Amino acid sequence: MLEVLAxxxxxxxxxxxxxxxxxxxxxxFMNERQLLFxxxxxxxxxxxxxxxxxxxHKSFLVPTFIPFKTNQIxxxxxxxxxxxxxxxINEKTxxxxxxxxxxxxxxxxxxxxxxxxxxxSTVAIYEHDNPNRIANSLIFEKDGLExxxxxxxGRLATLDTLKKxxxxxxxxx
Numbered sequence: 001m002l003e004v005l006a007x008x009x010x011x012x013x014x015x016x017x018x019x020x021x022x023x024x025x026x027x028x029f030m031n032e033r034q035l036l037f038x039x040x041x042x043x044x045x046x047x048x049x050x051x052x053x054x055x056x057h058k059s060f061l062v063p064t065f066i067p068f069k070t071n072q073i074x075x076x077x078x079x080x081x082x083x084x085x086x087x088x089i090n091e092k093t094x095x096x097x098x099x100x101x102x103x104x105x106x107x108x109x110x111x112x113x114x115x116x117x118x119x120x121s122t123v124a125i126y127e128h129d130n131p132n133r134i135a136n137s138l139i140f141e142k143d144g145l146e147x148x149x150x151x152x153x154g155r156l157a158t159l160d161t162l163k164k165x166x167x168x169x170x171x172x173x
Contacts, residue, residue: 043075045086045172051077052084052101060084060101060145065168067151067161068095095152097165098135102146107139116159119167126159138162142169 043051045062053059055077071091077084084101109115112130116138117123124140127133135150136157149165151157 043077045073045075048075048077048084048086049172051079052082055079055082056103056145058103058143058145059171061142061147061169062086062172063099063149063165063168064170065164066097067156067165068092068097095154095156097149097151097156099150100148102148103144105141105146107146107148116163118163122166124163124166126162128157128159129153136162138166140166 049060066088068088068090069092070088072089073086074089075084075086082103086099086101088097088099090096107125107127109125110127110130112133113125113127115123116126118140122140122142124138126136126138128136135152136159137148137150138159139146139148141147147166147169149162151162
């Protein structure tokens with residue numbers, strides 16, 4: 001369960017021992033893994049979208065391509081540092097893909113990042129092999145929002161996979 005916390009912290013730029021995030025178990029989920037930011041509940045994507053729209057006055061996009069079969073999707077909205085977080089959990093391995101959506105750009109390019117482009121020519125930053133992070137990430141902006149997709153380092157955490165996810169973004173149904 002600490003893996004969920006560490007991945008979220010890495011994507012948000014928090015140190016792995018951050019106290020800004022907590023893990024809460026929730027019995028109705030099969031594998032009882034949940035990531036919550038203090039004082040924020042788990043919502044459906046549509047509930048999170050509504051909270052995001054009410055606070056940020058913009059709608060976010062979500063992927064239609066997930067690189068694994070998922071049995072759990074969690075989402076939340078953080079009012080203290082306004083952003084949405086969506087976690088997709090791999091049904092077989094427990095591997096997590098996190099997506100964070102911010103109203104402004106926060107990521108700074110570093111020695112572990114490189115510039116790439118999505119299929120619609122959107123410029124993106126691919127951060128990989130950073131020893132201070134447990135995930136490889138793809139960061140890009142669309143319609144004035146910053147998206148950060150992160151997958152824990154491993155077989156699925158490649159640039160190609162992250163780009164497939166990013167290229168599939170559309171409005172939630």
